[in-house]
Amino acid sequence: MITLQGLTKRYGEHAAVDNLSLTISAGRVTGFLGPNGAGKSTTMRMIMGLDSPSAGHALVNGRPYSRLSHPLREVGALLDAKALHPGRSARAHLKALALSNGIPVRQIDEVIETVGLTSVAERRAGSFSLGMSQRLGIAAALLGDPGIVMFDEPVNGLDPDGVLWIRGLMRGLAAEGRTVFVSSHLMSEMQLTADQLVVIGKGKLITETTVKQLIDSSSMNAVRARGPETTSLQKLQTRLTEWQVPVRWESANELYITGLTVEKVSDLAYELGVRLHEVRTVEASLEQAYMELTADSIEYGSPASRPARATYGE
Numbered sequence: 368m369i370t371l372q373g374l375t376k377r378y379g380e381h382a383a384v385d386n387l388s389l390t391i392s393a394g395r396v397t398g399f400l401g402p403n404g405a406g407k408s409t410t411m412r413m414i415m416g417l418d419s420p421s422a423g424h425a426l427v428n429g430r431p432y433s434r435l436s437h438p439l440r441e442v443g444a445l446l447d448a449k450a451l452h453p454g455r456s457a458r459a460h461l462k463a464l465a466l467s468n469g470i471p472v473r474q475i476d477e478v479i480e481t482v483g484l485t486s487v488a489e490r491r492a493g494s495f496s497l498g499m500s501q502r503l504g505i506a507a508a509l510l511g512d513p514g515i516v517m518f519d520e521p522v523n524g525l526d527p528d529g530v531l532w533i534r535g536l537m538r539g540l541a542a543e544g545r546t547v548f549v550s551s552h553l554m555s556e557m558q559l560t561a562d563q564l565v566v567i568g569k570g571k572l573i574t575e576t577t578v579k580q581l582i583d584s585s586s587m588n589a590v591r592a593r594g595p596e597t598t599s600l601q602k603l604q605t606r607l608t609e610w611q612v613p614v615r616w617e618s619a620n621e622l623y624i625t626g627l628t629v630e631k632v633s634d635l636a637y638e639l640g641v642r643l644h645e646v647r648t649v650e651a652s653l654e655q656a657y658m659e660l661t662a663d664s665i666e667y668g669s670p671a672s673r674p675a676r677a678t679y680g681e
């Protein structure tokens with residue numbers, strides 16, 4: 368278990384992490400989300416004792432990292448894949464970590480195999496691609512067979528096979544009862560991998576929720592009504608607008624209606640004589656729900672990321 372209590376990190380006037388209090392529990396994958404600069408890496412670095420908090424605490428199994436007698440046996444982390452001695456082989460890198468943490472060296476072959484680096488174990492780590500370095504970083508995190516693992520953007524640089532593999536690995540670690548805490552910007556991946564989500568923005572907690580709850584809360588969950596005649600669909604839109612039901616045009620032949628059931632929309636269309644070829648529910652993606660939630664917390668946004676909606680006959 369990881370516990371954060373009023374965790375704060377200031378760089379001068381700027382609070383990179385601002386009074387963060389939460390618990391990351393065992394037996395599930397907790398996704399750590401937030402826009403660029405939100406404070407995810409800084410939080411993870413404080414958990415691993417690499418940065419000291421300006422205020423508050425980050426506790427691993429109830430103790431600060433610096434008080435753990437064999438830290439790698441309690442918590443393993445991939446924070447910066449390139450932070451290793453480039454002249455050492457992958458095996459030598461892991462051996463140095465094992466020896467300094469009282470970890471049996473027999474574990475080395477096991478983790479090298481787990482991450483798929485057996486064929487290059489004697490190669491200099493400095494010659495590794497980003498994806499190979501990520502795999503080596505994950506091997507280092509798993510070396511002490513820890514109950515807690517933390518990965519900062521683990522999918523970075525991995526090929527599709529690697530993405531699939533790490534998804535299975537994280538799910539498997541959680542199923543074994545471990546605490547898995549992972550930051551990512553890839554919402555499609557998080558939707559498949561995470562159970563719980565912690566979302567931060569500008570250093571502050573925005574929400575602690577489940578993937579399902581976050582998706583359910585999105586205004587992008589809708590009923591899609593598709594018909595052959597725009598003018599006819601406009602009748603439906605007019606009535607819904609009178610009822611103050613949020614409705615938007617996705618194209619000239621499609622309306623997305625929020626807050627009504629498929630049955631209600633079908634009945635209304637029938638009543639108004641509106642021809643429809645399709646009425647079905649459309650579930651928001653985690654990406655859409657996340658974008659809505661963090662819209663006010665984006666510090667380094669690009670104007671093109673939010674397309675304007677089409678309107679027909681309003």
Ligand SMILES: Nc1ncnc2c1ncn2[C@@H]1O[C@H](COP(=O)(O)OP(=O)(O)OP(=O)(O)O)[C@@H](O)[C@H]1O
Pocket residue numbers: 378383401402403404405406407408409410
């Ligand atoms: N050593 C440092 N000195 C000054 N400011 C820092 C330092 N490290 C981080 N920051 C600032 O703290 C804030 C949080 O950075 P952090 O790297 O934790 O964000 P992040 O959520 O991991 O972002 P990203 O998704 O872009 O990796 C940023 O504004 C960053 O510029």
